[in-house]
Amino acid sequence: MVLWLCGSLWMGVAAIAVVDASNSDSSSGSGGSTATDRSLVKLETRSGSRPWVDPDTPEDVRTYVTSRGDTWELIMSDEFGDVNRNFTAxxxxxxxxxxxxDGTNDALQLYSHDMTSVVCDDDEEGLCYLQIKSIDEVNNITVWNNYLRPPGYQNSTFYYRSGMLQTWNKFCFQGxxxxxxxxLPAVLSEDSNNTDIGKGNxxxxxxxxxxPTxxxxxxxxxxxxxxxxxxTARMWxxxxxxxxxxxxxxxxxxxSACDSDPGHGLNPNQGRGAVEIDLLEGGGVAISSSIQIAPGMPxxxxxxxxxxxxxxxxxxxxSQGCATIGANLPGVPTEYYEERGHRSWYQGLxxxxxxYCIVDGNDTQSYSLVAAGMENITANTCSLLYCPASNDVHGDMGYIDGDRTLGHWNINSNGTCFPEMNGYQGVFLCDPDNQDSRCSAPRNDSTPKTNTMEPYNYQMDALSANWGIHMGVYYDYVAYQLEWVTGDNGYLRWMIGGHPIFEIPAKSVVNTPQGGNKSNPRLTFPEEPSYIILNVxxxxxxxxxxxxxGKPCRGDGKDPEANFxxxxxxxxxKIDYVRVYQDASKSSTMAHECDPASHPTRQWILDHETDYVDGNNKLVEMHGGAPCRDNNDCNIPFxxxxxxxxxxxxxxxxxxxxINEFWGGPRCTFQLGATTANGEDASEVTFGPPLYAAFIVLGIVLFLTFVVFVVVTIRRRRQMRKDAEKTKEFGNMTYVVSGMKNAKSMASFNEMAVTTPNDNDDGSPETRSSIVSGPYHRFR
Structure with a gap:
């Protein structure tokens, strides 16, 4: 019994050690919900369920074949099937x-907790989904504004309320x-004057x-x-x-990469930031897909x-309405930009x-005609006759994925909806004291400095495509997809239903044009651990x-269309599901945690917590909470x-x-660190054995195992000596057989069973025949 228990404990601790070694990479994930130390163990579940995968995700969609033919595995999903979800901190x-x-982009709305919920339809399908609601509601509030001169409180009016969800500091991924x-939201009532209704998806x-959203x-x-x-200041x-x-x-x-001792758990000489990647934003008649990156081009x-x-x-x-030569599009007209002596803007998009849009013959292009027209564009604007449909004269015009049957990038050979280069290409960012003329509101000499923040001024760039949409995005659910591969040979590809809409090769970002009066910064293709945001x-x-x-929705109430x-x-x-796939092979550089060793974030956030939270939006450590079917989904294999x-x-x-605060992660399979997410000493606020206790137990088990082995060995040797003495004594015995009676008795003895010690050492007797019992069968 003692040996079985020791063996079982040994198997358990050994299992922990093996799993730790095999899952020290990104395959098990961690996120930031448990704020675990990267050096500690992150185990699989007994059932095999991945930490961030919803059990309701169908088995047949748990792998994905990329546009490059690689097979990736599902590492995160949310099917939004639980109407009792609560998304507060x-x-x-x-x-x-x-x-x-929302204090950005002339926003008109507040975000509220009660604007996000999970709902299930009452119809036959009974589809469940995440719902982000927007309502018209006037709210007057007082907010602090650091960018005022001087900074202070201001009264602001917001005319709508809506919702935003983030996986910030919980689930992040790299690639x-x-x-x-x-x-997407829309006004689709049959009695509206929306003439788009009734024309089909x-x-x-x-x-x-x-x-309007x-x-x-x-x-x-x-x-x-x-x-x-x-x-986000000096970070985004x-x-x-x-x-x-x-x-x-x-x-x-x-x-900055110039800082050899940044502290806060960061890596020395590593430039960091908060790059933005938009799967989609906007609405109306077009959707924008983009990356926003810094520093931008001079x-x-x-x-x-x-x-x-x-x-x-x-x-x-x-609208390409600028009279200034070269102010409408990069590269147009040809002669103006050739005089620079170098290329401009990002190449090869x-x-x-x-x-999915219906065909319009007026939009159909011929590759050969466009290629010929681009030799020398003399106009200050683009046309479908001599420019790509994207208006990006520096874009890639090769075959899509090298397949002639798919046609050319940048050419609208089908006459359907086609993305165009966004006129918005970034903005110059400044602190409120800055006097750079490129700032949107530079401080003048008569205005005193506020000294509210570190000074900065830099350009950020937006690499963006606006693509026309079909009514199906408002009538029905549509799958929007983004493939992201990090590194100098990576790419970002936006897709709708598996069909490519826009792609940015890494080389377009890391190998920017040079040769101007000032060198172009060499950017890193996006690789930061990034979280997901859903909002309206x-x-x-x-x-x-x-x-x-900028006013209440109905204004003076006299416009019937506005009122409607x-x-x-x-x-x-409405969102049916969110899913993330990654390359899970051993050679993969992809990861799915918010605090990877390659790009730490945890300690920085803890040390600058007030930059990330306020009284209504706190940093709260979350243990467990993943959907499960039984206890095997919430336990480690021991x-x-x-x-x-x-x-x-x-x-x-x-x-x-x-079961206690030493175990966390969405499925309670991550052994937590020596500090909590709030930086407190875990030994003072938690109960239960940390992992180091397991190794103490292991040492004790090994010692006890050795002691038992020694005791058993000594007992067996003593028994063997006793057996040897009995054998010697028995061999010296002499039997005299006389008469038939004694002969019969001898025959009976020869068939008699002999009891000997059991070699199994369990204390039970072993029965052997005297005929085959070795030294006990010695008659002459």
């Missing part, structure tokens, strides 16, 4: 809702495929005013938390890991600046058709907006005969609950 293992105003199946959306599905590096400007959207002061002033980047490599004396205004390039915004400044922007649109609120973005319990599956909630 600390309540959900994956998502956190926000309760705060993979993000897929979100969503239905493939009709092109044309009536912008009936799609700005939905977003996007990613941001974990070092910046969306809406928290103190966390950097993807730069060079130290060259003649190219870029390192003081503009909060975590003016020598950008589109020409407008000349206001010619009557140009700040946004004339959006790829654009593909949205073939409303703005007075974007391509689509509600009636009477406003009466259609609430509007909803041995083949015994399960070491680290969590249970709550039968009422269907969610994992960790």
């Amino acid at each position: 600390g309540a959900d293992h994956l998502w956190t809702s926000l309760e705060m105003p 993979g495929m993000l897929e979100v199946r969503a239905k 493939n009709a092109r959306a044309e009536q912008t005013q009936y799609y 700005w939905p977003g599905i996007w990613l941001m590096g974990n070092l910046g938390r969306a809406l928290f400007s103190s966390s 959207p950097f993807s730069y890991n060079e130290c060259n002061e003649t190219v870029f002033n390192s003081s503009n980047q909060r975590i 003016s020598d490599y950008r589109r020409a600046a407008i000349n206001e004396s010619l009557g140009d205004w700040s946004y004339c390039m959006y 790829r654009y593909g058709s949205n073939n 915004a409303l703005s007075a400044a974007w391509g689509t907006y509600p009636p009477n922007p 649109i406003c009466d259609s609120f609430p509007l909803y973005m 041995s083949v005969l015994y399960t070491f319990h680290t969590g249970i599956c709550n039968a009422d909630t269907g969610r994992c609950e960790c």
